[in-house]
Every structure is written in structure tokens, then in C-alpha cells.
Amino acid sequence: MAEKGVKVFGMWASPMVIRVEWALQLKGVTYEYIDEDLGNKSDALLRHNPLTKKVPVLLHDGKPIAESAIIVEYIDEVWKDGYPIMPADPYERAQARFWAKYADEKCNAAIYPVFTATGEAQSKVVHEAQQCLKTLEKALEGKKFFGGDAFGYLDVIVGWYAHWLPIIEEVSGASVVTEEELPLMKAWFDRILAVDVVKETLPPRDKLLALNKARREQLLSA
Amino acid sequence: MAGGDELKVLGVWTSPYVIRVRVALNLKSLPYEYVEENLGSKSALLLASNPVHKTVPVLLHGGRPVNESQVILQYIDEVYAGTGIPSLLPADPYDRAVARFWAAYVDDKVGSAWQGMLFTCTTEEERAEAVARAVAALETLEGAFEVCSKGKAFFGGDAIGFVDVVLGGYLGWFGAVDKMIGCRLIDPARTPLLARWEERFRAAEAAQGVVPDDADKMLEFLPTILAWINAPKSK
Numbered sequence: 399m400a401e402k403g404v405k406v407f408g409m410w411a412s413p414m415v416i417r418v419e420w421a422l423q424l425k426g427v428t429y430e431y432i433d434e435d436l437g438n439k440s441d442a443l444l445r446h447n448p449l450t451k452k453v454p455v456l457l458h459d460g461k462p463i464a465e466s467a468i469i470v471e472y473i474d475e476v477w478k479d480g481y482p483i484m485p486a487d488p489y490e491r492a493q494a495r496f497w498a499k500y501a502d503e504k505c506n507a508a509i510y511p512v513f514t515a516t517g518e519a520q521s522k523v524v525h526e527a528q529q530c531l532k533t534l535e536k537a538l539e540g541k542k543f544f545g546g547d548a549f550g551y552l553d554v555i556v557g558w559y560a561h562w563l564p565i566i567e568e569v570s571g572a573s574v575v576t577e578e579e580l581p582l583m584k585a586w587f588d589r590i591l592a593v594d595v596v597k598e599t600l601p602p603r604d605k606l607l608a609l610n611k612a613r614r615e616q617l618l619s620a
Numbered sequence: 621m622a623g624g625d626e627l628k629v630l631g632v633w634t635s636p637y638v639i640r641v642r643v644a645l646n647l648k649s650l651p652y653e654y655v656e657e658n659l660g661s662k663s664a665l666l667l668a669s670n671p672v673h674k675t676v677p678v679l680l681h682g683g684r685p686v687n688e689s690q691v692i693l694q695y696i697d698e699v700y701a702g703t704g705i706p707s708l709l710p711a712d713p714y715d716r717a718v719a720r721f722w723a724a725y726v727d728d729k730v731g732s733a734w735q736g737m738l739f740t741c742t743t744e745e746e747r748a749e750a751v752a753r754a755v756a757a758l759e760t761l762e763g764a765f766e767v768c769s770k771g772k773a774f775f776g777g778d779a780i781g782f783v784d785v786v787l788g789g790y791l792g793w794f795g796a797v798d799k800m801i802g803c804r805l806i807d808p809a810r811t812p813l814l815a816r817w818e819e820r821f822r823a824a825e826a827a828q829g830v831v832p833d834d835a836d837k838m839l840e841f842l843p844t845i846l847a848w849i850n851a852p853k854s855k
Contacts, residue, residue: 449725449760463717465724475713488698489684495691500672533672 400460404429407443407455409436410601411609413558414466415454420554421473423595425480467498470554484551491551497537497544498555505530505556512574513566513610514617524572528579531559538582542589549593559583560590561600569610627652630666630678632659634838634845636734636789637689638677639830643785644693644708646826648700659848689789690723693782708782722764722775723786729757734790737797738842739849751797754805761787762811769813773820780824788821792832796842799835 404422406429408415422429434443434453446462447455455462456469458476463469474483485491508530511523537544537552544552563575564587575583590596627645629652631638645652657666657676669678669685679686679695686695697708709716736750768775768783775783794805808815822831832838 458714461714463714463721465721468717468720468724471720472713472717475716488695489681489686491698492686492691492695495694496686496688499688499691 402459405457407432408453409434411606413562416599417466417554418454418469419599420595421470425477494552497552501534501556512572513570520572524574527574531580535582538586557590560587565607565610569614624682628680630655630657631676632657640785640789641677641689641692642830643826644696647706706779719782722783726787730754758811762814765813795835796838
């Protein structure tokens with residue numbers, strides 16, 4: 399008999415995992431959180447996601463789902479009477495999904511090099527990251543959140559930038575999201591950080607900073 | 621509403637991403653205008669409709685653009701739904717998540733290998749390596765098919781569904797690659813379920829005239845695509 403309830407296999411510093419927590423908390427769903435040591439993954443994680451072995455994995459009444467964006471849509475569909483995460487209109491949903499893909503494929507790929515770049519190479523990758531984010535920022539025009547007046551799907555998908563990007567900037571000494579270059583995004587960061595479910599789930603800044611400093615040093619010395 | 625309800629697809633006849641959208645529209649018996657794009661000289665409509673990626677497919681619905689093929693598929697599925705209209709995604713949320721997972725896997729693993737074997741490889745060794753990656757992904761999908769189909773004809777069950785159209789979009793090119801390398805990507809000896817699935821998909825009414833079945837014609841078109849890819853980038 400399948401075990402009832404909701405479990406999240408995650409890792410405290412993972413932005414992909416936090417998307418799932420935001421979605422569950424928006425819906426008021428109680429869940430058990432299992433923090434994985436990614437260097438020594440649990441048998442349960444490997445059993446529930448044998449294909450990619452990654453976090454997050456959502457286990458709902460014993461049935462596993464992997465891939466954070468897919469998990470978020472699942473949560474929205476199952477707990478459909480709770481807080482609405484996806485926009486109601488199909489055209490708006492298409493826009494949200496389009497930008498989510500753009501952010502995950504293009505922006506994340508542009509941001510990662512900022513984390514490791516040093517010296518003269520840094521300004522080039524910073525510029526590219528800014529170009530990517532400027533394109534994404536267009537979806538914020540005239541709105542408080544990507545979702546409009548309320549925190550929605552695209553905010554869940556990219557909201558991690560508000561906590562992680564300033565840390566990446568501090569660790570690498572780069573300036574990406576500035577008032578001059580990305581005013582809408584900067585203002586949106588403040589709104590994201592004020593959202594209740596965000597405040598309640600973000601990993602402690604000092605702990606995350608220390609982890610990322612160490613990881614950067616490790617990558618640079620490799 | 622300005623622009624009405626007309627559907628238009630901007631595409632290239634060989635693109636797996638375009639083919640899947642056209643199959644989906646056919647499945648739902650939706651009439652649409654098809655515009656063949658020359659990606660070496662992109663139309664003003666394409667550039668205006670997809671300024672971020674400047675690529676196909678683009679679906680225009682009443683003049684409003686939807687971009688990214690899997691986003692388009694879900695949009696079509698949501699707008700054109702109801703009694704008697706076939707649905708791409710299943711109704712149950714868990715089954716939907718599983719379908720989305722495998723569709724993402726197809727484009728991630730099969731799609732990247734497909735690009736490698738045709739467009740980015742510079743040596744036969746690189747092509748062979750990309751082919752091997754595609755074959756490995758297809759072996760995984762053989763297992764996924766067994767689970768998703770539950771003994772029925774398609775990933776979607778009795779009827780063609782989301783994963784079917786996503787994977788089915790690549791079949792035209794698979795035929796061309798099979799000819800190029802002298803063996804089958806979907807080999808009945810290795811992936812018997814997928815081999816039989818391929819026959820059924822190709823035979824489906826929704827695939828006629830949309831899933832290319834002339835490998836020579838595709839191979840003749842390949843240099844055109846390579847020229848588009850390798851053209852010096854303009855601003």
C-alpha cells in the first residue's frame with residue numbers, strides 16, 4: 399500500500415528545490431522535507447529518480463515526480479482550489495511557460511559564467527548575463543510581479559534570482575542586477591523577498607554565501 | 621477580437637519542432653495556414669512574432685504569436701479542448717507530469733543528439749558518438765513506452781498523445797539519418813516496441829503530408845540548413 403502524504407527530496411542550497419517548496423506552501427500543503435547530501439545520495443532518492451538522480455523529487459502518495467518546473471505545474475493542478483499559480487488564460491500561460499524556458503535555458507547559462515569568471519573576462523560575461531536578463535525583464539513591464547499583481551508561476555521559477563544573484567555578485571565581485579541596467583528586475587527583487595512563502599523558505603544568507611565562496615574557490619583552483 | 625480566430629504556422633518542412641505542431645493541429649482537425657520560412661532570409665512576420673529566438677515554429681492565433689513547440693502544443697491543447705476533441709495531455713495530473721517529463725527528456729537527449737549527428741558534428745567519429753547518444757536515449761524511451769502505453773498503441777494510450785507527437789517530430793530525420801549511416805536509429809532488434817510505434821505513427825492520418833517519408837529529399841535539403849546555421853550572424 400503506497401505511503402500517503404507529500405515528501406520533497408531536496409538540498410538546502412538548491413534554487414530548483416525552493417521552487418517546489420514555494421508552490422507547496424502557497425497551496426498550504428504539509429510536506430516532509432528530506433535534505434539530501436548530494437555527495438552521498440539516499441537510496442530513496444536513487445529509487446525515486448533513477449534516470450537523473452537529481453533533486454528536487456516530489457513524492458505524492460508514493461508516486462515520484464522529477465523536474466522542478468513540471469513539479470510546480472503538478473502541484474498547481476492537484477491542489478487546484480488553492481492559490482492559483484499558473485495564469486488562468488491559455489495565452490498568458492503560454493507566455494509564462496515561454497519565459498520560464500528562456501530563463502532556465504538562456505539566463506541560467508549566462509549567469510553561471512559570472513560565478514566563475516575573473517579579471518577581464520568577467521565584464522564580458524556580466525554583459526551577456528545582463529542582456530539575457532534585460533530580455534526577461536520585458537515580461538515584467540507594467541507589473542508588480544511576472545504574474546501580474548500577484549506572485550505567480552514565472553515568479554516561482556525565477557524568484558530565486560532575488561536571493562542567489564546578490565550572493566553570486568558578492569562572491570565573484572561582479573555587478574549584474576543594478577539600478578542602471580535592470581531597474582525593473584531590481585525593484586522586483588525587493589517584492590519577491592517580501593513574499594511570505596519566500597521569507598519562510600530561503601536558506602540563511604550567510605550559510606549560502608559561505609557555501610558559494612567555497613564552491614567558487616574549488617572551481618577556480620581545479 | 622482583432623485578428624479573429626485564424627491559425628497560422630510559420631515553419632520549415634523538415635523541423636521536428638514544426639512537424640509536431642502540425643501533427644497536433646491535424647489531430648484536432650484544426651485548419652491552419654502554413655507558411656514555409658526561408659531561415660536564410662527570415663520574413664518580417666517571423667522576426668516580429670519571435671523576436672527572442674527568431675526561429676520556427678511560430679503559431680499565430682488571431683495574429684497573436686506563441687513560440688517554443690512544447691509551449692505551442694500545450695496552448696493548442698488548452699484552447700481546443702472539450703467533448704469529442706482529442707486531447708494531447710492526459711486528464712490525470714500525475715499522468716500529465718509523467719508525459720511532460722518524457723517530452724522534456726526527448727528534446728533534451730534525443731534532440732541534442734539529433735543536432736549533433738546532423739548539424740554540429742565535424743567528423744564521422746563525432747557523428748557516430750551523437751548516434752550512440754540517440755540510441756541510448758531511445759533505449760530508455762523503449763522502457764518509458766512500455767510503462768506509458770500500458771500495452772496500447774501509443775505513449776498516450778489508444779490515441780496519439782503529447783509524448784508521441786514530440787518524439788514523432790524526429791521521425792522524418794531518423795529516416796534520413798538511417799540512410800546516411802546505413803542502419804536504423806529505431807532498430808527493431810534493439811527497440812521493438814518503438815519500431816512498431818514508429819510504423820503506427822507514420823501511418824496515422826494526422827501524420828500524412830507532414831511527417832516526411834522521403835529520406836533522399838531530406839538529405840538533399842540538408843546543405844540548405846547547414847548554410848543557414850553556418851551563415852555569418854547578422855545583428
